Amino acid sequence: MDKKEFDSLQNVDTQLIHSGRRDRYTQKAVNPIIQRTSSVIFDSLADKTKAGKENHLTTLYYGRRGTLTHFALKESLCLLEKGAGCALFPSGAAAITQSILAFVKTGDHILMTGSAYEPSQSFCNNFLKKIGVSTTFFDPTATDGITDLITKNTRILFLEAPGSITMEVQDIPKLVKEARKKNPELIIMMDNTWAAGYFFKPLLHGIDISIQSGTKYLIGHSDFMLGFAVSNERCWDILREQTYLLGQTIDSDTAYMASRGLRTLATRLKQHEQNGLLVANFLKNHPKVDKILHPAFDSCPGNEYFKRDFTGACGLFSFTLSNNQNKDTIAAMVDNTQILKMAFSWGGYESLILPIIPEDLAKTRPQNMQLHVDTTLFRVHIGLEDPNDIIEDLTHMLAKAN
Template identity: 55%
Template sequence: MVRQREIFFFALRQERRSDDVFSSLRPERKQREAMAIFRGNVVLDIQTFRQGKSMTDKHIETALVQAGRAKRYTQGSVNSVIQRASSLVFDSVDAKKQATAGRAQGELFYGRRGTLTHFSLQEAMCELEGGAGCALFPCGAAAVANTILAFVEQGDHVLVTNSAYEPTQDFCTKILTKFGVTTTWFDPLAGDDIAKHLQPNTKVVFLESPGSITMEVHDVPAIVAAVRRTAPDAIIMMDNTWSAGILFKALDFGVDISIQAGTKYLVGHSDAMIGTAVANARCWDTLRENAYLMGQMADADSAYVTSRGLRTLAVRLRQHHESGLRVAQWLAAHPQVARVNHPALPGSKGHEFWKRDFSGASGLFSFILDKRLSDAELAHYLDNFAHFSMAYSWGGYESLILANQPEELAEIRPAGGVDFTGTLVRLHIGLENVEDLIADLDAAFRRIA
């Protein structure tokens, strides 16, 4: 696989303040040198992949600012316009014919096909992820469910990672089974041996990397190679939310469709819900028409705030990476912590694949306490944080915390069982001062000592 990259190095000293973390830009070097993550300093390897008509001459920061901002979409303003519409008026019969002919190629036709606000976001996502087209959905779960549905029918088989997001698992076990579609689960650390799970009727292979809650990173190149060799017609799709579609360029690695809960990092402010699915040319027509026939769309306001969120995404992700890694390293050294599940830490499952394939880390990870907390201890632990809030979702500017007991997680994993006995805590590290967050966690450990 040939991938063109521009590689930039940002040296992070743990003791530095956040405002000078990215001040030391090193010269471009060979790709193999970019893989050094821990050499005294913590090195963040930001790789700007070149993909598509515009990414070939733009760094990712510039692309994020400029993508989807053609004058057609901005009408002379800085941001894209918010065009709320169900009916779109045609000036003439010829105009109606033209719109009808081009309704799947960005012509204004009917609100469910999209408006300028939607087209702006879709164009931006295709540029950023290197796709042929982008379907928009009301949330991430809708993006996952409808993307799978677009490629299966009665009698088909799907192969899904055992560490997929719980609603993805539930969709497979509770909805797909009604349509006569079977599901098999594979170990998230499977590489070439994923081939043993492929069946003659396997139509979809579904990845999520890192995995939900336990953060295992796939060996995506090995998985893709095995699938292409054994089941070349199968569609490989991936929940790529953790990387925001830019820290891991899924389509560059041979994945057919990159799916995101844009609710998380794309929106970035915990105030809108949206899902995206960026497909390659092989899959785009099928995905587009199935999403349309299933009535899937996002409202114009959510599309607008998602486009606006893209403009600050690079800056936010850098801070999430730095602060998240600082907290993860602090936790790894804490005597009350048995294990930290952070892809950028050596020893985390699939770390070597993250190090090889990803260009950075986001702010979501988990850790396991050295004991199982009682219900009372867990409530005392969670109820008294000053800077971490308890809430579902993640990806906003705020820090969040949730916990799972080992038996709870084992119950929701299709293959059953977990390899730990202590309470698992999931963190999303936001944009607060990292020393405040560490102090908050330190106080929590004292509460359960």
């Protein structure tokens, strides 16, 4: 299928099946080839010089720049996120930290949502602080005054919606518009892992760089680590060159598995969404459950923005209990679940659960920020098992709560 024919396929589900599968990448097979190499051989000095100046997304030059396997994946991810260029990283955390580093210098300031992924906050509070880059965190439930925190040296506005653990959704179009008015040169980044580039497309809402942990839904089977950042035209040259200088790359096998994951991404996400909503509705009516922190529910902060801006939901959400539980009770609840296993990360086919007490949750938020959770919280990732089995597992678990 040539580019003209491919561009006529408007539905993203179809595009995910066929993107990155040009003959150059597949060599007439169904899937892109796995091309492993560190050195690329040039036929002449002129060819070497030419390759060094050509597109990082399509031209073989050196293994760290990528092989045909990488280029096929990057092409697909640019299409998914509607971007001009894509940088690949060995983890989601690396994608976040290296994308930030590509644009800041000593004396700069970052404005970041206070509900961001904990390693993102730790990177700002520890590493960036040491090199003279300051960070201000804003309340993810605030509707006004956020852009008042933008100063003359603010270089990056960093968003994440829904927020990690507590799932707040901001009014992203309003925030982007006001931030651009305050500082047109501001670089706006967003951790878009929850929506997987499928349910929300940041670059179509004026954001410069969309970042994902491909470890989650893109890989989809909890067996490879991957991060990526897709940039618009305005920021691509800087992101490309700076992350290349920082030595970022992934191996060809991971790139291949990510491309394979793309083929079933839409189908898996729709099932995660369906299962997640069924389980969340069960929990909503359970006498021992207080709040459902699922963006599709009106009990979740920013639900009105979610309904307006997102096209669907994944399987990750949180809920709080009516009463706070002590650690012994929490252990009794989660140690004997049959389906929901306790683990970090999420996005695979399997259901997961992570208990969090308010005191520990407060440690992930800036000290000056109000925490809107005051009882034991469970973050769950609802996988692809039969939802009735998941509900039965949760029923047994909640029976042990006070």
